[in-house]
Amino acid sequence: MRFKNNIKPTKKKLILFVGFLCIAIFLWAVKEKNRPIQKSPVPANIEQVKKHLTALTQTPKFRNHKNVDQLNEIGEYIHQNFKTYADSTGFQEYQVDGQVYKNVICSFGTENSKRIIIGAHYDVCGDQQGADDNATGVTALLELARMFKGQKLNYRVDLVAYTLEEPPHFRTENMGSFIHAKYLKDNKIDVYGMASVEMIGYFKDEKGSQDFPVGILSWIYGDKGDFITLVKKFSGAGPFVGNFVDHFKDSNQIKTATFPAPKFVGGVDYSDHLNYWKFDFPALMITDTSFFRNKNYHQSTDTLETLDIKRMTKVIDAIFLSIIHFK
Template sequence: MIRLLRKYKILFAALLLFVLFLFILINPTFFVKRSNLHIEINKEQLYKDVEYLVNIQPPRNNNNIESLNKAADFIIERFKSFGCDLEIQKYSVMDKEYKNIICAFGLKEAERIIIGAHYDVFFNQPGADDNASGIAGLLELGRLINENQLKLKDRIDLVAYTLEEPPYFKTDKMGSAVHARSLYEANIKVKAMIALEMIGYFSDKPNSQTYPSLLLKLIYPNKGNYITIIGKFKEWNLVKKIKKGMIASTNISVKSVNAPIYIPGIDFSDHLNFWQYKYKAVMVTDTSFYRNKNYHEKSDTIETLDFNKMSEVIKGVYSAVINL
């Protein structure tokens, strides 16, 4: 009898741990009040921004410096129009010069919220979703912050990163690695970093969404019609805040995953370099290759994007950032 009770206690404890794990993984939100914010997205400009980037030839990869510079110059001019403090962070790799572009709003000494997206592409693909969509979102956030003349308690840095893609992915030559290291070495306080990584591909077709594990497949929808916030277990509270902020102002379904980094895809963007320096960082994504089969292919074109849903994502991110 005692042995049986002990067995039940162990099973009960295991069940509690599993429920706790699921709670952390899913990070559920309840009774989120709708925001009074009126956020109007310029979808026509979103389209134009993506269109310009995908039409740069040859494609804006690490070898085509002129194309990367053309993309950078375009971003710089758009950033300038927002009246932000502009900074160009240059660095060299194998005698070639690359640059991050920073557009800062708010007090210089204030704690920073960093929103980043990369503007380079893998090999010779147009990179509409990966990651012209993220850059277009970044530019639209800049327009919203500027036009709404917000009184910011935090400094908001919008950063367009270079060299996120292979062959420099997960190396110290990534633009975000250079940026994160510079912040750490200067003892800059960072409240949160949000990476916009592929935010434009959605599908209502059954089984259009895949997952890296059976558990996730059982928990989450099989239709790729939602946006996801991804963070480590330790980012549970940050993910919840961002999730609530997004849900309050958007009409798109918002999911989240707090998971260990050994799950493939959890660290597949610029946020990973902020984790290295113990900064809190998350990724906002359409889940990349788990949904978009055009990932790193020449078929990653502007025609595959859903600008209505992308607009809802940007609404949500804007709402989350100004309420963080």
């Protein structure tokens, strides 16, 4: 995941944006009162989450674009776990500079034609474990595969583990998510929407632990890194995104903020959902806000020990409950 923190919006745009956002936050706060916590029929398992996080981060080589063999080993680990639970499982292979890279895909509810995509990238930036970025997202996919098994779904659900999200391939057609989104578009596949799971394991309750691309947003969201964020387009997000946000919040698993993202705010499209936006599919990002909170971002200190696994499992539960409640 890549973010920049150098955007300077105009004063007029900022005032308008904050005004709309304040109204949205007020309405959201009213709705939040007395909301019960939903019980998942198949809750995320902390021990399974730890197992997957360990397998993804404790590897002989770092899972970056240079270590293709290591990426393939991780891809096979994902594939074998998907295969245990899914209706169908496979690889989407493509070549970059003579090397073969692989997206790993599994599907549930294959009797349905219209589908939902839940994706996360399994590569890292440089020489680091990438525990939060993005072993947490891939672990969510692996655990969701276990949870979806045997569930009655009203949509086909494809879990997609992408390769080559990170530099030097970010924002290029080499991204695994670009390859996948283009395939869907070219084949006229009926997609209801997409959710990118991008860094969901880092939380802090201390004051001052949360930064923002625009400082004034701390007046609205607070300065504690104790929430998960659903990032969506400021307008025209589509029915899937609105329904997902509603279901996610209705589950009441974890403190949640919705960030309707205007184009002038940097970082809002810095993950795999950007390629689905590019092909006009409704999409959003589920994130702990990356380096706006986690200062281990793209550093060797992004390790398993820094994660809040208990809260991470609640994010997974919320995703699961959101999907099974789609009508």
